[in-house]
Amino acid sequence: QYNLLDNLGSISGRAAKEGWSSALQEVLAMATAWVGVHWTECPEYLHATALSSYLVSAWRLDEGGAHLADTMANRLESLGATIRTREPAVQIVVSDGKVVGVQTGDDAFLEASTVISTLHPATTMGMLEPSATRPAYRSRVLDFDDTQGCFALHALVDATAQPPRSHNVLVGDAPLHGGIRFFQLCPTTRPALTLLSAIEPDEPGRWEAWA
Numbered sequence: 001q002y003n004l005l006d007n008l009g010s011i012s013g014r015a016a017k018e019g020w021s022s023a024l025q026e027v028l029a030m031a032t033a034w035v036g037v038h039w040t041e042c043p044e045y046l047h048a049t050a051l052s053s054y055l056v057s058a059w060r061l062d063e064g065g066a067h068l069a070d071t072m073a074n075r076l077e078s079l080g081a082t083i084r085t086r087e088p089a090v091q092i093v094v095s096d097g098k099v100v101g102v103q104t105g106d107d108a109f110l111e112a113s114t115v116i117s118t119l120h121p122a123t124t125m126g127m128l129e130p131s132a133t134r135p136a137y138r139s140r141v142l143d144f145d146d147t148q149g150c151f152a153l154h155a156l157v158d159a160t161a162q163p164p165r166s167h168n169v170l171v172g173d174a175p176l177h178g179g180i181r182f183f184q185l186c187p188t189t190r191p192a193l194t195l196l197s198a199i200e201p202d203e204p205g206r207w208e209a210w211a
Contacts, residue, residue, distance in 0.1 A: 033201035146204030
């Protein structure tokens with residue numbers, strides 16, 4: 001029987017209490033990166049949720065994620081949508097308290113009554129004029145602390161140099177400091193290519209030089 005109240009402590013606390021080996025901690029620490037919570041702060045129940053989600057959803061598309069993206073893009077275009085790439089939005093334009101469109105880096109204005117942003121909340125807030133939101137709400141969003149997340153890379157590589165493997169690969173040490181890297185090498189529908197997936201914990205500020 002699972003009692004949530006018995007599992008509110010950190011997963012690292014249980015590891016210390018039960019004397020888990022460093023190798024076991026290295027493996028289990030990866031799941032905390034998936035939810036953006038540091039190993040020393042991640043509650044046991046959240047770690048269990050992340051790990052369970054990964055284990056029970058271990059499915060892969062036969063044609064790969066690119067095929068899914070193409071299918072969705074084709075469907076959107078069949079419904080009359082226009083997909084614009086390499087044209088970053090720089091401002092969400094608001095008039096009389098309502099969104100009216102988006103200004104792009106190419107100085108084009110795209111009229112819209114609704115804008116959906118998948119950017120960091122603080123970045124989205126920075127695309128709005130200060131008068132577009134309540135001062136208290138704007139201040140709260142801009143003051144959010146950045147937490148640990150994860151960096152993921154998916155690439156097609158030469159199958160001769162990197163043949164598919166039937167198991168995951170974990171590299172690194174020092175899980176308390178996010179030093180573990182997760183790799184998968186999976187077959188594709190193209191025998192000459194292997195799909196490489198790499199995930200590693202990512203600390204705030206790492207990419208500031210690239211901004």
